[in-house]
Amino acid sequence: xxxxxxxxxxxxxxxxxxxxxxxxxxxxxxxxxxxxxxxxxxxxxxxxxxxxxxxxxxxxxxxxxxxxxxxxxxxxxxxxxxxxxxxxxxxxxxxxxxxxxxxxxxxxxxxxxxxxxxxxxxxxxxxxxxxxxxxxxxxxxxxxxxxxxxxxxxxxxxxxxxxxxxxxxxxxxxxxxxxxxxxxxxxxxxxxxxxxxxxxxxxxxxxxxxxxxxxxxxxxxxxxxxxxxxxxxxxxxxxxxxxxxxxxxxxxxxxxxxxxxxxxxxxxxxxxxxxxxxxxxxxxxxxxxxxxxxxxxx
Amino acid sequence: xxxxxxxxxxxxxxxxxxxxxxxxxxxxxxxxxxxxxxxxxxxxxxxxxxxxxxxxxxxxxxxxxxxxxxxxxxxxxxxxxxxxxxxxxxxxxxxxxxxxxxxxxxxxxxxxxxxxxxxxxxxxxxxxxxxxxxxxxxxxxxxxxxxxxxxxxxxxxxxxxxxxxxxxxxxxxxxxxxxxxxxxxxxxxxxxxxxxxxxxxxxxxxxxxxxxxxxxxxxxxxxxxxxxxxxxxxxxxxxxxxxxxxxxxxxxxxxxxxxxxxxxxxxxxxxxxxxxxxxxxxxxxxxxxxxxxxxxxx
Numbered sequence: 064x065x066x067x068x069x070x071x072x073x074x075x076x077x078x079x080x081x082x083x084x085x086x087x088x089x090x091x092x093x094x095x096x097x098x099x100x101x102x103x104x105x106x107x108x109x110x111x112x113x114x115x116x117x118x119x120x121x122x123x124x125x126x127x128x129x130x131x132x133x134x135x136x137x138x139x140x141x142x143x144x145x146x147x148x149x150x151x152x153x154x155x156x157x158x159x160x161x162x163x164x165x166x167x168x169x170x171x172x173x174x175x176x177x178x179x180x181x182x183x184x185x186x187x188x189x190x191x192x193x194x195x196x197x198x199x200x201x202x203x204x205x206x207x208x209x210x211x212x213x214x215x216x217x218x219x220x221x222x223x224x225x226x227x228x229x230x231x232x233x234x235x236x237x238x239x240x241x242x243x244x245x246x247x248x249x250x251x252x253x254x255x256x257x258x259x260x261x262x263x264x265x266x267x268x269x270x271x272x273x274x275x276x277x278x279x280x281x282x283x284x285x286x287x288x289x290x291x292x293x294x295x296x297x298x299x300x301x302x303x304x305x306x307x308x309x310x311x312x313x314x315x316x317x318x319x320x321x322x323x324x325x326x327x328x329x330x331x332x333x334x335x336x337x338x339x340x341x342x343x344x345x346x347x348x349x350x351x352x353x354x355x356x357x358x359x360x361x
Numbered sequence: 362x363x364x365x366x367x368x369x370x371x372x373x374x375x376x377x378x379x380x381x382x383x384x385x386x387x388x389x390x391x392x393x394x395x396x397x398x399x400x401x402x403x404x405x406x407x408x409x410x411x412x413x414x415x416x417x418x419x420x421x422x423x424x425x426x427x428x429x430x431x432x433x434x435x436x437x438x439x440x441x442x443x444x445x446x447x448x449x450x451x452x453x454x455x456x457x458x459x460x461x462x463x464x465x466x467x468x469x470x471x472x473x474x475x476x477x478x479x480x481x482x483x484x485x486x487x488x489x490x491x492x493x494x495x496x497x498x499x500x501x502x503x504x505x506x507x508x509x510x511x512x513x514x515x516x517x518x519x520x521x522x523x524x525x526x527x528x529x530x531x532x533x534x535x536x537x538x539x540x541x542x543x544x545x546x547x548x549x550x551x552x553x554x555x556x557x558x559x560x561x562x563x564x565x566x567x568x569x570x571x572x573x574x575x576x577x578x579x580x581x582x583x584x585x586x587x588x589x590x591x592x593x594x595x596x597x598x599x600x601x602x603x604x605x606x607x608x609x610x611x612x613x614x615x616x617x618x619x620x621x622x623x624x625x626x627x628x629x630x631x632x633x634x635x636x637x638x639x640x641x642x643x644x645x646x647x648x649x650x651x652x653x654x655x656x657x658x659x
Binding site: 093141142144145146148149163164169171173182185187188189194197198199200201202203204205256289298299301303305306318319320321322323324326328330340343345347352356357359360 | 391439440442443444446447461462467469471480483485486487492495496497498499500501502503554587596597599601603604616617618619620621622624626628638641643645650654655657658
């Protein structure tokens with residue numbers, strides 16, 4: 064039995080930063096409920112709020128909108144697909160929800176982040192309840208066998224990056240990249256199109272299904288390992304949350320799959336501290352590539 | 362130079378079956394345009410319209426809604442993420458669209474299939490224009506090297522399946538599964554969780570970006586190859602269309618990744634007749650598994 068860490072009196076930072084509350088005036092759109100939220104500039108890369116952080120906030124709106132019917136709650140996002148429309152800023156925002164289906168076992172909810180009257184992120188969720196004791200029947204996604212142990216990885220700092228960009232997000236998460244894939248930071252990418260590392264919340268918050276939506280979007284882009292260091296705007300991100308993660312660090316891996324002129328897709332896998340695959344994701348993002356074309360991983 | 366097949370006088374079946382038209386009365390929802398459509402029972406598995414077929418119809422609504430601005434059209438779905446809410450029947454339906462963002466290079470549009478006043482499929486698209494001559498800069502997804510040539514594969518029939526289910530869809534597509542992965546049909550799945558095959562339209566229609574949305578959802582589930590033969594309802598499907606496919610057959614591969622108590626995720630890759638990766642997809646679906654647990658592929 065692992066002793067839980069002491070919960071800070073004010074709660075965990077991630078829970079505060081992703082919280083939504085019913086609008087004071089009880090305003091509704093033609094489709095459904097409106098929640099108020101505050102986008103916290105601490106969960107950002109430069110001035111841009113992290114996409115996984117925004118997705119977690121939208122999931123909270125979706126869960127609240129699906130509510131409780133006949134004593135049944137659907138607290139876990141099983142699937143989340145998000146299209147990113149325009150980056151919001153830190154500050155007040157609204158989450159507009161619409162319950163598309165409310166079943167006994169599953170609910171499906173649309174959740175939209177709106178700021179200054181403009182839709183910023185459009186996401187749809189399948190919600191349900193994961194059984195913490197469920198085991199895999201079959202899986203074909205092994206933990207990368209040659210991963211450096213967490214204790215031998217160095218924590219990413221939010222300052223002093225090669226690009227000069229401040230990353231306040233790195234104050235909230237304790238992200239330790241595997242040194243085998245951090246050659247890009249010193250101009251020596253491996254050309255394998257892979258990044259991986261260990262992730263914890265800096266304040267000791269244990270991982271849970273909602274926080275896996277952050278986990279799938281928090282590493283540097285896998286294209287850094289191909290020699291591209293430009294900003295990678297995400298157009299679409301889909302995450303599947305498959306299990307309730309165990310306490311302890313998550314191992315997160317991103318792999319680039321196809322890079323053509325100006326887009327890349329990446330596949331992400333997340334394992335918990337017990338080595339169980341707990342989440343998977345793909346994203347399609349813009350990219351600028353130039354120079355030598357590395358050989359495929361194969 | 363490949364001579365184009367003669368186009369049938371009435372057009373191709375897929376184009377007719379996925380067409381949408383502005384509602385005669387010009388009705389709009391608070392959010393956007395409404396299109397009329399007819400769900401064609403010929404593109405179904407049993408009585409259930411195929412999900413990829415419905416997604417292609419929703420893409421047509423999205424492209425029409427995004428329209429043309431300053432002479433720029435965005436005819437190609439680059440990403441599509443769909444949540445399946447409740448299966449529609451063959452017959453009249455509506456496509457409700459909302460343009461979420463209209464940019465010079467990309468548009469993003471929500472498209473919802475509504476039948477009998479009930480939302481059936483909720484999809485969001487990123488639309489743009491793929492350059493037919495663009496080449497990959499890097500890719501890490503090789504054509505399965507041991508694939509049986511198309512000429513040595515047998516076309517799937519729409520009748521006489523082990524389950525007794527009629528599959529009218531197989532009259533519209535010419536789908537030839539690799540015999541290396543069809544052991545499930547005679548009770549001898551390989552246990553590798555993979556199905557693959559060659560896909561053409563039966564009437565000679567060449568593949569295009571919209572038809573790739575059908576291609577990623579037309580094979581039998583990869584879980585058949587794990588010994589599960591039950592119906593696999595899809596909750597979420599995300600497709601990335603990366604290139605304009607060349608004329609000729611598509612090679613489509615599905616692989617199961619994680620099967621736990623009652624859900625499976627599958628990854629799909631599609632190559633064109635020139636061996637170029639043209640589309641990728643993932644889906645999360647319900648599944649019932651029982652009996653021996655096959656060893657992972659690894």
